Amino acid sequence: MRTPPRVLTGLFGHETNTFSQLPTTLAHFEDYLLAFGDDIPATVEGSVIEPAGVEDAAAELGWELLRSVVAWTTPSGRVARDAWDACAGHALETAAKAGQLDGVLFSMHGAMATVDHDDAEGEFLEQLRGVIGPDVPVAITLDLHANVTERMARHADIICAYRTYPHIDQAPTAKRAAKILDMAMKGEVRPVSHIARRDLLGGLDSGRTTVDNPMTELLARADKLEATDDGVLLVSVQAGFCPADLDEAGPTVVVCGDGHDTRFQAIAEDFMDHAWETRHYDSNEYLDVAGAMQRLVELPASDGPTGGPVVLADASDNPGSGAYGDSTFLLNGMIKAGLENAAFGTICDPDAAAHLVAAGEGATATLSLGGKVDATYGPPIDVTGTVVTVTDGSYLALGPRWGGTIQHLGATAVLRVGGIDVIVASKRLQCTELETFTHAGIDPREKDVVAVKSIHHFRAAYEPIARQVLIIDSGALATKDFGKLPYKNLRRPIFPLDLD
């Protein structure tokens, strides 16, 4: 190994809902997070994301970084060729021009599909190996919801996934991977990935780490093994991403062992036995819209320990799972229930947002709202309201999930419909940050009811202010009823579609 060692790094992440009809183009990455080469340090400085952790680790460990790309965007349909060529292409080109490399530390989601590749990360890693050869140690960091394939495990010596959901350990995950990579580059260890799976599409309580459950049980076991077994370098537990029509979708465990050894495979299999045995466990109660409205009536006003709003989380229209973010099922239910002092974040409807922005603050507007992508998942509704606020939709996120990054809703208006302040946005974005509301002059702490389109990540910022959280499956694209999705490539039989 040279001094300092030269390490290729980058981030190219997307969680692809292959059932979404919305393509994911380079423009979507440009709208969210996209930087190349020398622009990367300034872009990620002060943020909580993996590349910031890589920068810290490189400084501590004395590495020379070869920075390629940093690209991330909201989950949606398959990644288009322009984005693949620009991001994966740039990383591969950087590797090809690098000459001798000592290591690779690359961050990915682990559930990306492109128009050409169902297993995009496996394809990327295979092409990278074609450039750098078989001997350079490759470390990857993954989302806790990665669908890890055999091909990914074959080409990545070190696989290191988040250990929190909500994901608030992104930079620390990069640092954990960096530590093992550094040992590998010095020849102190020889990391090998050992992967196990079962006939499972879901399970592990969807990976939640906010309650004691099968996931936290496995993560505790992983911590213990890493601390006590010299041969076990890392254990990564992935809950998988379900709306992905991929043969190998679903939960996996990867044990990164020091060398090939059947005992590492046995540990991975033992972990997956636990995932299989606990497959029915789900800590969420999913209410339909009528059930949620009824629950609101039954809840006493502000009786909780913290006061604050009841947070209604529509899991099924979560853009963070690739849903369209324009479903009206929940909003319509809230309007019909006549809720007062409520806020709704967000409904993505660029045409409606443009109309409201043009009308201006103080105007009264009547329009058709939401449901434009596919009315099956919540059709357009006719509403009349007052435009309270108009914004450009850009703000600095301050929460533990995306703190330090700029979020973009595009042209945005707050439309007051009855007692509900509805944030009408031009871009799809999971509502994980309080700033989604505060940037538009709405303080969610002061509301009685706050609706967000998110299944779990909202908890990082919203649970501390909520007196109650209700999880809703309103019937939008990211429904928990996977039987409604037309899988073709997924291995069968599988739980919960065929097996009990």
Ligand SMILES: [Zn+2]
């Ligand atoms: Zn995730």
